[in-house]
Amino acid sequence: MSQPxxxxxxxxxxxxxxxxWDVDEERHIEILRQDGLPQKALQLLCxxxxxxMAGDKLLMSYEGCVECGTCRVLSTPQQIRWEFPKSGRGIxxxxx
Amino acid sequence: xNKFDVVVVGAGPAGSxxxxxLAKAGLKVLLLERGRGAGSKLLWGxxxxxxxxxxxxxxxxxxxxxxxxxxxxxxxVLWGERAIxxxxxxxxxVAFTSPLTELAAxxxxxxxxxxxxxxxxxxxxxxxxxxxRVVGVRSGGDFVAADVVIDAEGANRLLLEKLGLADRPNPxxxxxxAKEVISLDPRLIEERFGLERDEGLSWLVLGDVTLGIxxxxxxxxxxxxxxxxxxxxxxxxxxxxxxxxxxxxxxRLLENFRTHPYFRHYWKEADVIxxxxxxxxxxxxxFAPKRxxxxxxxxxxxxxGMLVNAGYTIRGVDTAVTSARVAAEAVLEARDKGGxxxxxxxxxxxxxxxxxxxxxxxxxxxxxxIFGDPFFFSKVPPFLVRAASKVFEADYAEPTLLExxxxxxxxxxxxxxxxxxxxxxxxxxx
Numbered sequence: 001m002s003q004p005x006x007x008x009x010x011x012x013x014x015x016x017x018x019x020x021w022d023v024d025e026e027r028h029i030e031i032l033r034q035d036g037l038p039q040k041a042l043q044l045l046c047x048x049x050x051x052x053m054a055g056d057k058l059l060m061s062y063e064g065c066v067e068c069g070t071c072r073v074l075s076t077p078q079q080i081r082w083e084f085p086k087s088g089r090g091i092x093x094x095x096x
Numbered sequence: 097x098n099k100f101d102v103v104v105v106g107a108g109p110a111g112s113x114x115x116x117x118l119a120k121a122g123l124k125v126l127l128l129e130r131g132r133g134a135g136s137k138l139l140w141g142x143x144x145x146x147x148x149x150x151x152x153x154x155x156x157x158x159x160x161x162x163x164x165x166x167x168x169x170x171x172x173v174l175w176g177e178r179a180i181x182x183x184x185x186x187x188x189x190v191a192f193t194s195p196l197t198e199l200a201a202x203x204x205x206x207x208x209x210x211x212x213x214x215x216x217x218x219x220x221x222x223x224x225x226x227x228x229r230v231v232g233v234r235s236g237g238d239f240v241a242a243d244v245v246i247d248a249e250g251a252n253r254l255l256l257e258k259l260g261l262a263d264r265p266n267p268x269x270x271x272x273x274a275k276e277v278i279s280l281d282p283r284l285i286e287e288r289f290g291l292e293r294d295e296g297l298s299w300l301v302l303g304d305v306t307l308g309i310x311x312x313x314x315x316x317x318x319x320x321x322x323x324x325x326x327x328x329x330x331x332x333x334x335x336x337x338x339x340x341x342x343x344x345x346x347x348r349l350l351e352n353f354r355t356h357p358y359f360r361h362y363w364k365e366a367d368v369i370x371x372x373x374x375x376x377x378x379x380x381x382x383f384a385p386k387r388x389x390x391x392x393x394x395x396x397x398x399x400x401g402m403l404v405n406a407g408y409t410i411r412g413v414d415t416a417v418t419s420a421r422v423a424a425e426a427v428l429e430a431r432d433k434g435g436x437x438x439x440x441x442x443x444x445x446x447x448x449x450x451x452x453x454x455x456x457x458x459x460x461x462x463x464x465x466i467f468g469d470p471f472f473f474s475k476v477p478p479f480l481v482r483a484a485s486k487v488f489e490a491d492y493a494e495p496t497l498l499e500x501x502x503x504x505x506x507x508x509x510x511x512x513x514x515x516x517x518x519x520x521x522x523x524x525x526x
Contacts, residue, residue, distance in 0.1 A: 006365060006366065006367065007360055007364060008355065009351035009352060009354075009355050010368065012345060012347045012348075015276070015347055015351075015368060015371035016371065018368055018370050019370060019371060019372070038338055040338050040340075041333065043337075043345070044333075044342055044343075044344065045328065045330065045334060045337060045346055046373075047273070047346055047374075049345055049347070066139075066374065067137065067252070068272065068373045068374045069251060069252040069270075070270075070272040070373070072264065073265050073266075073267045073375065074267055074330065077264070084130055084219050084254070085219075086219060087219060088130070088131055088132035088216060088217030090131075091136075091137065092131075092136050093135070093137065093138065093139055093197050094197060095195050095277040095321055095370045096139035096195055096197055096277060096370060
């Protein structure tokens with residue numbers, strides 16, 4: 001668990017360690033087309049930091065997704081395929 | 097599979113309310129939830145208004161997982177290390193705090209106890225239409241027939257979009273929230289916020305917690321946890337990110353808030369036990385789908401845009417519950433008229449328009465104007481804080497209030513007349 005220095009800002013990776021997921025083996029969100037995606041907005045606004053750059057391309061790791069839909073409203077159906085994880089998989093919130 | 101009178105999609109507050117009331121009225125109801133148990137996909141700030149919930153469950157106060165009754169409302173404007181805070185001490189118990197994971201689970205249990213069949217881990221993929229009317233839902237290979245479907249799918253309206261009743265939302269009508277749950281001994285919560293045993297605090301923060309981007313911060317005290325969060329309008333947040341005004345991840349804004357010298361002493365030794373995010377409706381009526389009813393279909397809760405953001409207070413759960421209560425009444429009325437046709441379900445929208453929810457949504461449309469004007473977030477907070485600093489941080493003679501405001505306006509390059517006009521325009525509608 002966390003160190004005594006609770007007054008220092010925690011990194012996103014440290015925050016994510018607090019959570020419980022049951023990750024689906026099938027990806028439920030997928031980038032279909034890179035053209036025109038707001039790269040910076042997706043990287044900074046996805047609360048779970050699922051979007052990162054690989055070279056000049058945006059990469060989406062669905063494992064930490066909480067299914068909030070922010071990336072969905074920042075894209076078109078042609079750019080991002082967006083579905084819910086299958087049967088109960090994905091984030092398991094406990095105290096929110 | 098069997099045929100049901102009603103299939104409700106989504107066991108959030110709206111869905112469970114509709115399922116509860118219709119099962120109680122003797123209808124055969126199926127309540128479907130995509131998560132594992134009701135509530136596992138839900139996240140909110142933390143406060144609900146009790147009376148609209150008591151209208152559905154008179155036993156609310158005795159039975160519901162109420163953590164604390166809100167007795168203190170605070171609003172702060174923060175800029176740098178300076179802050180202006182307004183506190184209101186309530187005279188009676190109006191709203192309570194609770195984790196939505198718990199509250200929604202309780203509502204779903206009530207629906208089940210009333211006779212609704214509750215099935216979780218079911219992702220509904222389609223609302224099925226045949227000959228111009230909704231006839232049921234499809235999940236995987238299974239079709240479930242229903243006389244009427246109540247869509248309570250939430251802010252991500254995949255089903256309504258498939259039906260062509262809604263489009264992908266406008267990012268400027270949505271907000272994204274990042275939230276932390278901080279675990280703290282109840283006695284410390286009470287000592288530090290000045291609360292009695294079952295009393296709670298609700299706190300909204302404006303200013304550079306969001307770097308001046310439309311949105312804000314919140315703090316809600318639960319029994320033994322504190323909920324803190326940062327909310328950003330998605331459209332303006334995206335603009336700020338692309339322009340380089342927002343350079344850090346939203347979780348960093350939240351961590352800066354949690355460790356800010358003005359706030360951190362409340363929870364200095366406490367652990368963050370959960371971190372989450374969600375997207376919420378900010379547009380209210382502007383987010384509402386093209387229609388709230390069709391042949392064999394009603395839309396309730398967030399999916400219907402039933403979320404009121406009055407700036408100083410945000411209501412989503414009581415409005416969701418009320419929209420579902422009104423929908424349940426309309427369903428019973430339609431049944432008595434002989435069928436769930438569009439014509440017979442019209443009562444839903446008519447009743448909704450007469451309810452307090454609609455009045456709230458219309459009355460607070462001024463907030464949409466505030467949220468549509470970044471000026472209120474980027475310019476007004478530093479101006480107010482600067483003026484306060486001139487009054488409270490004068491080594492010798494302090495200026496008069498008017499002088500302090502005038503010179504602060506000049507220094508922040510704000511036209512006072514323009515400011516007053518803007519404030520005057522929105523103040524009647526917030």
